[in-house]
Amino acid sequence: MSVESVRRRRLEPDARREQILSVAIRLFGAKPYAEVSTTDVARDAGVARGLVNHYFGTKKDLYLEVVRVMLTVPEVAYEQLDQGELPERADSIVGYFLDVVSRHSTSWLAAIGAGGMAGDADVDRVIAEAVDGAADGILRAVGMRESATPALRGMARSYVGLAIYTAQEWLQRGVLTRDQVHALLATTLVTMVERVFPQA
Template identity: 90%
Template sequence: MSVEAMRRRRLEPDARREQILSVAIRLFGSKPYAQVSTTDVARDAGVARGLVNHYFGTKKDLYLEVVRVMLTVPEVALEQLPQGDLAERADSIVGWFLDVVSRHSTSWLAAIGAGGMAGDADVDEVIAEAIDIAADGILRAVGMERRPPPALRGMARAYVGLAVYTAQEWLKRGVLTRDQVHALLAVSLVTMVERVFPQA
């Protein structure tokens, strides 16, 4: 269904909230934080500005939700992983990550760069939280503990950092291909699980 058709018909609250969030993801992905207003989001979503405030609060609250959504691994991605061996699972989670960041590359790059809001305590907290969730998701994806010791979680966070910067080399700088990124991340994850994580 087109955005225009969604504008014209009455949506359930969850669907309307998702529609507004989708518009916000697109706008914050294409412009710096300072250049996007809740009025812009409301106009493009075809709703009153008050509705944006009703669902998300302030502009900053809306932006924080955009960053959270763009950087957090959803539960469904982990549930859909194959039950194969470590290499298959690593290959699958890396493939899922690359699909997401390439499909939403502009918005993802803006979110990981904090959209001009780097250094803001709330934005930094959301990014750190998303990295923690991603690290826990990586550990679950490779069959490791749900409550990892600090050293293991730190290693998993380091892998997330590798994934983020490697994806930037592909999407932002254009010096790596998707296949090169996939190979680097999948092989690194298997190696870390087999040879590095046990040290934690």
């Protein structure tokens, strides 16, 4: 069976959508927004361009979905977190985060940097929603989501910001090792939960 026939085999709608999204994540991670077209995505996914539009709408809609997927922690990740004491839970959530950003480093860095679309209201909204979701996930992971006040959510968002910039120091600048990043983020999270979050 040829590669082309494998690429064009009939897939269930959900599988086809995921295939297109996977290609878009790779392409938008490799090039700025302006240099990627839905024709490029369709060609690499082995589908007609109309199918890309059918599943995702416009190029911008597709890009927003790429950013959303790259910056959102899936529900299954929280279900698989270590349920031990706080240090173990902190290690678990930080380890998951670092696994994801290292596995998809180019695409994650492009998404967090808005891929040349910084300042676009829709992109900024999706990034802000992802940060809110990550902050909510942090509070859930440490058992504080149900009692979260606006101040506590603000503190959790601040931690997410630290995690993002620390990962960039590792992946983009190469000045920190993964072990250093893990130690910084896990220790900081434990300290915040024990000594800072109670003030909120």
